[in-house]
Amino acid sequence: MSNFGVGILKRVIDLLTYGVAAAVLFWVYQFRLATIEINSLGIAVVFFVLFEFAYYWHHRWAHEVRWMWATHSVHHSAATMNLSVSARLGATGLISGSILVFAPLALIGFHPLMIAFTLAASLFYQVFLHTELIKTLGPLEWVLNTPSHHRVHHASNRQYINKNYGGVLIIFDRMFGTFAKEEEAVKYGLTIPCESKNPIKIALFEWGRILRDCRKATSLFQMFGYMFFGPGWKPKQ
Template structure:
């Protein structure tokens, strides 16, 4: 966990700079691919995902070291070609994991968040899952285990492989000539994120597009078919935590409502989107039929609310960087339980400020929970996870943040419209 946290110390600022650079580039070329609410939602999704991963909040069905110990046919030395073989093995496993996520109802729930944005930009790459709580990926690395690739190499290359998928989430790069036959490019990945009938469930590879070409899932971006992004059952919320579990909730409801015990079982393993007939007829779900007439999800948010939400996002990023910088110290001094509480506070905070963008009427409930949890940590430890070692008034600073955030939520939830209306009348 600590090694992953150290990697994120560099990854978070690096990705943030690239997102800002893309926004600036879009502004200067007058082709902006970001919207404020969507980008806040995307980055917030990334924050929740790295909290979940860094705290190890998953059930590992089987580990790679176990597979290596029991299946290895050879003992492979640590050389450059071992790293190359390992990277290819990870990429091959990633292709099939991705394909499962698109094709099977249960697995789609852990991937839908990544496709939920109706925009396509670098921030979308950060829409990563928190609902992938079953760690089965090592099973797809059986070929690597058979060869005998050391666990150390797999551990080093796995995050690198993930980070290598960031750059091609952009509209600003066209086709790349001969590279289109070797690696996954922005053009290919635009196809993958599109819901056009010509494009859906295509281009599932992560780094090398050879897998798509080998297994029949490759589709070139067509000049006369502009990609339309999102999912066929629109998320219709800026809250990434809700998006993570929307599909799962629909599956649970359908499994409960259907009269067929067979359907209650098989719904989880059927193709993505499959529903029992009796439930489908009685409880219809809106699905996009004509992608070219889709209206993107939007909410009327004032500039002041967007600025406040951006501040909340930035402050949350700072909290995350503080956690990762002091990961080992916090774990040793406060224990794993308090670290999980740190993560819960981040989760509740993200839930609150993204729900505020949706004008969700119960946002204040979640903000109240965040306030109480934050003050509990401050009062019970007389410090905010060691912040006083860096800032002598760290406790006061964090208390002020939680209280200010609470009252700002009250303002934006209940008072902003009244205040703006009164100013207009006065004018």
């Protein structure tokens, strides 16, 4: 019920903010370097790989930049793994600036509606990664993001933290050294747990921690660090 409550909160806010995100993509599209139509299999494959590349960095930065983590951490705050966790998504993506990571695709010349459709399809695929029922997909584990890889991604075990960022593909994790294979039992949730079941408190949990850290900052640099450096950053003593 907590997962679905967070999901409903996100959908309501999405209705109010999707127009802004779309406006950003269409504004960037005005300055496109070319007009690229998806009219062949080759172009479709190139677009898909470029989209996955953008998604990988969007997802990675959502873990490495605390301002973005404040939104994404909502998804990782679940202490169990099942399909309903896929609905447990942060509602503050517009504040975090997530859409800016996909803007270069529009600048290259891909239509914003194609970007939005592909993102929706990728997220739909990822719904079925949130399960413990499927152990392995055999040879597909080398190329695709699978339930096994995604369980690792949700883990708070030290050796699993910040691994397996891929959306549909896992190839960029293998290329950039962020891949980890599921070996030992996974412990889900945040390293600093969010104990609340209240959807609003869950959605604002990390934002509240950022605010508390900024209040104790003794300089603008420290405040900047608390907001935009990695989660867990602290000034040197």
